[in-house]
Amino acid sequence: MGRHLRPLRVHQLASQMLETGRLQQEPPWYRVVGAIPPTTTLVRTPPVQLQDKKIRKSARKPSRMFQPHRIVYPEDELRSRFFQDHPWELARPRILVENDGKDFMRYDWSKMRQPGKMLDGESVVQRQMWLMENQGRTKVEAYDIARKEFYDLRMREDIERRVTAEEALSVGAKFGKSYMDIGIELEQRALEQWKEKAIALLQLKRGRQAAFSGTTEEDPATAATPEVTPGAAEGVAVPAAAAAV
Known part of the structure; x- marks a missing residue:
């Protein structure tokens, strides 16, 4: 029985450990447990012994009258x-x-x-x-x-x-932007932001390559694309100046 009463003596044991110096400071629960001690009334429910086999059988199988009916509409x-x-x-x-x-x-x-x-x-x-x-x-x-x-x-x-x-x-009514128009604008804005980031990354990459090789590179955002015209060979495109020669 003393083993079951050990939790009730936690505050008393903590007080003794504080007095002897084994605990340097009070636990957070120390004053609360001292002010509101746990109850010392222990209730032990004796096991229910069913002597009759019929009672045991009925206890194992719950009665159907307590099972809720499934409501289906x-x-x-x-x-x-x-x-x-x-x-x-x-x-x-x-x-x-x-x-x-x-x-x-x-x-x-x-x-x-x-x-x-x-x-x-x-x-x-x-x-x-x-x-x-x-x-x-x-x-x-x-x-x-x-x-x-x-x-x-x-x-x-x-x-x-x-x-x-x-x-x-x-008759002159004006409506705001539709959800589709707003979605297209947001998508276009996201594409423009992605384009700016891609150009900045490409400029940084070419700048590093130019610094390593000692040459200069044109700005990829402003670099002109040479005009191309169909060449003599089928499916081959060459610059217009070369085609004129």
């Missing part, structure tokens, strides 16, 4: 299929508002477009479910119908967006 499989075929739909901006997940009750899914709801993957899922439950369509047939309606509406939205932009431009 048919829409989950449809969502997984749609977003697997259309992964970029997950990158579209969405309105972050809480809902109760009852879109199937709030809208009339006999048609794809719903007033007050943005067209998205959930529209395809709910439309597919409606076709399966009300028209007896198979999963594949309902998916093809809902997907075609989704594509048509997306194309119509794109056309409406372009027409709106053209009408706005015709």
